[in-house]
Amino acid sequence: MDPNPSMEEFSVSTLLESYAAGGWFRAADEGQPLLDAATGEEVARISSCGLDLAAMVGHARETGGPALRSLTFHERASALKALAKHLLAGKDEFYALSVRTGATVRDTAVDVDGGIGTLFSFASKGTRELPNDTIVLDGALERLGKTGAFVGQHIYTSRPGVAVQINAFNFPVWGMLEKLAPAFLAGLPTIVKPASQTAYLTELVVRRIIESGLLPEGSLQLISGSAGSLLDELTMQDSVAFTGSAHTAGILRRHPNVIDGGVRLGVEADSLNCSVLGPDVKAEDPEFELFIKGVVAEMTVKAGQKCTAIRRVIVPSRIAGEVEDALAARLAKISVGDPRNPDVRMGALASLGQRDEVRKAVSSLLASAEVVAGDLNGGPLLDGDTERGAFLTPLLLRAAKGAVEPHNVEPFGPVSTVITYDGIDEAVALAARGKGSLVASVVTHDADVARSVVLGLAPWHGRVLLLDRDDAKESTGHGSPLPMLVHGGPGRAGGGEELGGIRAVLHHMQRTAVQASPDLLTAVTGQWTTGATQRVEDVHPFRKSLADLRIGDTIKSAERTVTLADIEHFAEFTGDTFYAHTDAEAAARNPLFGGIVAHGYLVVSLAAGLFVEPSPGPVLANYGVDNLRFLTPVKADDTIAVTLTVKQIKPRNSADYGEVRWDAVVTNQEGSPVATYDVLTLVAKTWPSES
Ligand code: NDP
Numbered sequence: 001m002d003p004n005p006s007m008e009e010f011s012v013s014t015l016l017e018s019y020a021a022g023g024w025f026r027a028a029d030e031g032q033p034l035l036d037a038a039t040g041e042e043v044a045r046i047s048s049c050g051l052d053l054a055a056m057v058g059h060a061r062e063t064g065g066p067a068l069r070s071l072t073f074h075e076r077a078s079a080l081k082a083l084a085k086h087l088l089a090g091k092d093e094f095y096a097l098s099v100r101t102g103a104t105v106r107d108t109a110v111d112v113d114g115g116i117g118t119l120f121s122f123a124s125k126g127t128r129e130l131p132n133d134t135i136v137l138d139g140a141l142e143r144l145g146k147t148g149a150f151v152g153q154h155i156y157t158s159r160p161g162v163a164v165q166i167n168a169f170n171f172p173v174w175g176m177l178e179k180l181a182p183a184f185l186a187g188l189p190t191i192v193k194p195a196s197q198t199a200y201l202t203e204l205v206v207r208r209i210i211e212s213g214l215l216p217e218g219s220l221q222l223i224s225g226s227a228g229s230l231l232d233e234l235t236m237q238d239s240v241a242f243t244g245s246a247h248t249a250g251i252l253r254r255h256p257n258v259i260d261g262g263v264r265l266g267v268e269a270d271s272l273n274c275s276v277l278g279p280d281v282k283a284e285d286p287e288f289e290l291f292i293k294g295v296v297a298e299m300t301v302k303a304g305q306k307c308t309a310i311r312r313v314i315v316p317s318r319i320a321g322e323v324e325d326a327l328a329a330r331l332a333k334i335s336v337g338d339p340r341n342p343d344v345r346m347g348a349l350a351s352l353g354q355r356d357e358v359r360k361a362v363s364s365l366l367a368s369a370e371v372v373a374g375d376l377n378g379g380p381l382l383d384g385d386t387e388r389g390a391f392l393t394p395l396l397l398r399a400a401k402g403a404v405e406p407h408n409v410e411p412f413g414p415v416s417t418v419i420t421y422d423g424i425d426e427a428v429a430l431a432a433r434g435k436g437s438l439v440a441s442v443v444t445h446d447a448d449v450a451r452s453v454v455l456g457l458a459p460w461h462g463r464v465l466l467l468d469r470d471d472a473k474e475s476t477g478h479g480s481p482l483p484m485l486v487h488g489g490p491g492r493a494g495g496g497e498e499l500g501g502i503r504a505v506l507h508h509m510q511r512t513a514v515q516a517s518p519d520l521l522t523a524v525t526g527q528w529t530t531g532a533t534q535r536v537e538d539v540h541p542f543r544k545s546l547a548d549l550r551i552g553d554t555i556k557s558a559e560r561t562v563t564l565a566d567i568e569h570f571a572e573f574t575g576d577t578f579y580a581h582t583d584a585e586a587a588a589r590n591p592l593f594g595g596i597v598a599h600g601y602l603v604v605s606l607a608a609g610l611f612v613e614p615s616p617g618p619v620l621a622n623y624g625v626d627n628l629r630f631l632t633p634v635k636a637d638d639t640i641a642v643t644l645t646v647k648q649i650k651p652r653n654s655a656d657y658g659e660v661r662w663d664a665v666v667t668n669q670e671g672s673p674v675a676t677y678d679v680l681t682l683v684a685k686t687w688p689s690e691s
Contacts (some may be wrong), residue, residue, distance in 0.1 A: 015045045016203045016224035019210055021059040022217060025051055027225065034200060037102030037348040038338040040388030044200040048225025056191055056221050057233040060162040064189030064218025069158050071216070072133055074653050076185050077126030083214045084119035090208055091116065094173060094201065101172065101198045102348030102390060104339040107302045110480070115177035118499075121483035122181035129502050132650050132658075134158065134187065137525055138511055148531040153521055156509040158187030161237030163508060166227060166252075168244045169195035169350045170305040172202040178483070178499060179241050184219060186508035188239075193223040193230070195244065197350050231255045236262030239508065241498065243268040243307065249494060266507075267494030268487075270410040272434035273298075274312035275478060276427050276453060278444025283322045286469040291443040292326045294467065295416060298479050299394050300334050300346045304414035305354070308439045308479040312406055313396075314430050317420040324398065324418055328373035331394045337382035338389065344382050349390040349413055358392060358413035368403035369417055372396040407433035424449065428456030436491020439463040441478045445470075462489035462497065528552050528647040528663060541644075542613035545687035546651055546658050554645040557610035559669075562598050564636040570602040598634040603675050607642040607666045618687035620657055628677040632668060639669040647678065657684050 015031050017024045031047030068076065087094075091112050098108040130136060138154035145151075163183040167175035176192050183190050194202035206222045209215060223230070231240065234257050242252055246269040257263045275295055281287045298310035315323045339347030349355045362376070378386055379393035394414040399406045406417040407430075421427040431440055440461045442453045445468040454464050463485060465478050481487035486500035498504055514524060518531030534554035541553040571577045579586040580593050587596045604625070613619075634640060644662045651658035660683045666675040 014200075015047065016199055018048055018051050018224045019206055019220070019222040020051060021055045021221070022063070027051070031225070032196065034197060035351065036100045037350050038100075038340070038384055038389040038391075040352075040385075043100045044203075046196050046199055046225045048223055048228060051223065051225070051228070053223075053228055053230045054233050056223070057162055057230075057238075059218050060189035060191060060221060061160065062218075064216065064220075065158075065160055065162070065187070067216035068184065068189060068219050069134060069160075069187040071187075073126050073130035073136075073185060074132040076187070077123045077130070078653060079214055079216075080119050080126065080181055080184060081123035083209060083212065084116050084123060086212045086214060087116050087119070087205065087208065094205060097201050097204055098173075099339050099347075101169075101201060102303065102339060102350055104344060104347045105342075107339070107347060110302065111171050111173045114480070115171075115174035118174065118178045118483045119181050122185055122505075125484070125501050126185045126505070130185070130505070131648070132653070133526055135525065136506065136509065137527060138506075141521075141529055143530075144515065149517055150515065151518055151521055151529060151531065152513055152515045153525060153529070154511055154513050155525060156506055156511050159237045159239075159508065159510055161188060161239065162234070163188040163190050164230060164234065164238065164240045165190055165192045166240065166242045166244065166248075167192065167194050167202075168307070169197040169354070170302060170307070172198040173205055175243060176202055176205065178481070178487075180220065181483075182499075182504035183241075183508050184215070185505045188508050189219045189221075191221045191223065191230070193227045196225060197354075199224050231257050231263065234261070234263045239264040239266065241266045241496070242494075246270045246492065246494075266488075266496035266498070268307060268438070268496050268498065269492065269494040271307055271436075271438040271489055271493040272311045272407060272410055273308055273437045273439050273478075274314050274431050274434060275310045275441040275443065276431060276457075277313075277315045277319070277323065278442065278446055278449045278453070279316050279424060279427075280444055280446035280449050281319070283319065283326075285445065286472070287443050287445050287467070288322075288326070290467050290469070290472050291441075292323070292330060294441055294443070294478050295327060296330045296334070297477065299331070299396075299414045299416050301479060303346050303349050303392065304394070304416075305349060305412055306479050308481060310416055310441070310478060311410060312430070312434065313416050313418045314421055314427055315418060317422050320398075320418060320420045324372045324396070327396055327418075331373050331396060334394055335382040336379070336384075336391055336393050338384040341383050346394070346414065348384070349392055352390045354412065355390040355392050358411050358415065361409050361411035361413075362395065362397075362415055364409045365397055365399075365405045365411065365415070365417060368405050369397040369399045372398045372418060407435070424452050424456070428453060431457050432460045434460065434492065436489050436493045436495075437461050438481075438487065438489040438493045439465065439478060441465045441467055443467045460490065462486050462493065522551060526551065526648075528645055530663070534643070534645050540613040541646060542619045543617050543687075545618040546649060546660070546683050546685045549646055549649060549660065549683065551646055551649065554643060555611050557607075557642045557644070559639045559641045560606055560610055561637060561639045562602070562606065562634055564596065566606075567596060567598050567602065567636060570599055570605075574599075574601075576601075593633050596636055598636070598638075600628075600630040600675065603630070603634050603640065603666060604628070604677070606640065607664065607675070610640075610642050611644045611664075618684040619660075620682045620684055622679060622681050623659075624680040626661075626678040626680060628675070630675050632672050632674045634668065634674050638674075640666055640674060642666045644679065651685060656686075657682050659683075
């Protein structure tokens with residue numbers, strides 16, 4: 001097979017290949033046909049028959065993992081950024097192929113641009129929020145003994161395993177990239193197994209990734225076709241992230257390697273998401289319109305085949321009629337048909353089989369519901385053939401009071417059910433009957449309603465969108481999982497958690513509590529630890545470039561006495577005439593100070609004057625202060641000194657300088673700390689500067 005199939009070649013039947021153990025694998029059999037969602041024509045065939053799954057897992061462990069873990073987080077992040085740019089530049093062919101999944105251009109943007117955007121987002125977070133290292137520190141240092149000679153620190157390290165990602169049919173691109181990015185940053189090689197139905201699009205994207213050479217060999221492999229006995233090959237350092245049906249999730253949960261073998265399994269399964277209209281909202285309020293728009297968008301984008309789509313429309317009884325009329329009117333305007341037609345607003349479901357599933361779910365729902373809008377036999381199409389294409393026009397149902405089905409049955413298509421409530425408690429109880437969902441919207445402009453409903457809903461949801469006139473313009477909408485926010489929900493939604501920024505990276509890593517002396521802990525973490533050796537040398541550390549600076553380099557300053565005149569001058573000069581610095585009588589009555597004290601910022605400013613080396617040198621800027629605490633008041637005539645120690649050195653890959661974090665401790669004449677903080681500076685990599 002040509003390793004670079006063009007779009008024309010995809011229009012004739014092609015057997016999809018797997019990317020396994022460093023090469024493209026083609027099954028020996030003819031494979032199963034995959035049909036165009038709208039026309040029923042064969043797009044490709046798929047089979048993983050004969051694929052050596054053990055070799056794939058071995059290749060990931062022995063080649064991909066070590067290659068990835070030899071890179072720092074920042075190097076991995078730059079690879080992801082380069083990959084995102086590469087895919088963005090070539091996205092037209094993904095769009096062209098995506099139409100065959102039944103997706104409109106708008107649907108494809110969610111999948112393709114959403115996936116590439118997720119790569120960009122993780123690349124940026126990896127650079128900004130992770131160290132240029134291969135381990136991450138978690139939380140503060142814990143002092144475990146009396147003298148500080150025994151301390152504890154939590155660290156995250158990469159597991160020497162493989163991340164298996166089993167995806168659903170609805171997002172062949174985003175589904176892969178949103179799981180790949182955090183695993184890649186965490187140093188774990190990925191084996192991705194897309195749902196067969198739309199795997200031709202995933203296969204094309206993986207081809208472009210592999211041929212770009214931007215990712216280390218072995219860090220991404222692809223199974224086109226059945227996953228077969230893949231889980232049999234996994235052990236305790238491996239993980240499986242699954243998105244799909246509760247049924248398949250159940251099979252995976254019962255696998256012996258998950259039950260007894262320590263394989264970690266994350267699940268995103270069925271979710272009966274809801275949107276709750278607040279009891280405060282009237283038909284003429286802007287929130288009413290926002291609610292209607294939100295429900296219609298979630299019913300129709302991707303033809304309702306989104307794990308986050310709104311299945312339950314929970315509204316106050318008094319306004320239910322108006323909600324139904326408004327939804328019906330808007331749904332009537334949705335043109336359905338072949339997504340190649342630019343006037344079509346909603347395309348086809350992914351397959352005829354999927355349409356059968358939705359119809360079955362609708363029959364179950366009709367046990368306790370009636371049709372409000374839409375046609376059970378299928379409404380008119382703008383174009384397309386209902387026999388060959390998996391078209392389904394939107395359907396809005398109304399549940400009878402006390403109905404059970406809408407809280408149990410997930411129609412994975414353009415179908416929602418209106419459910420009425422009286423009082424906030426009932427609204428919350430109804431939402432909770434979904435037994436755990438990915439996302440809920442609460443549309444209200446009332447602060448009290450917002451708090452009560454969100455607090456009631458939060459334990460049952462992974463994400464809650466509060467929508468009103470103030471945030472509507474900027475809102476990213478109910479249905480969009482965002483790379484920086486958690487995606488996943490409790491209970492029926494699977495109990496898994498993906499995305500959420502760096503949280504998603506850390507999920508893949510092992511947290512370990514390390515107990516040690518400060519010096520050995522410094523050696524392990526690469527970050528100076530309180531109590532570890534401090535080196536005072538003749539050269540002032542501000543004269544050293546990043547190339548010369550070492551963790552533990554220290555400045556022990558001269559002393560300075562803080563006079564009453566200093567305090568008065570600072571108060572007058574800055575305008576900070578708070579009584580504790582200016583009014584002796586009032587300050588004496590202050591229970592914490594008992595007299596005039598120096599401004600905290602005066603102490604920090606004087607400390608800077610004590611440690612700074614003033615002439616031009618490699619220190620380019622002070623860009624901030626972290627964790628500033630004033631511990632003991634400084635009174636007039638107290639004498640202070642400061643100790644500044646290099647705590648962390650982070651050269652930037654993309655600049656000729658890096659960040660240096662200094663541990664600062666200001667003490668008084670008794671040696672007690674009066675202020676502690678981290679000073680953050682930018683320091684040139686070499687000095688005198690080469691540029
Ligand atoms: P499935 O659970 O059938 O398939 C999901 C993925 O699992 C596919 O890649 C599938 O591969 C794979 N798979 C199936 N059986 C096994 C197995 N025994 N071992 C390993 N992998 C397996 O879900 P679908 O994608 O077909 O979607 C069906 C339903 O799932 C939808 O109708 C909807 O209800 C729900 N769904 C929920 C989502 C959510 O996040 N809440 C998202 C998408 C779907 P293959 O395709 O080759 O069978």
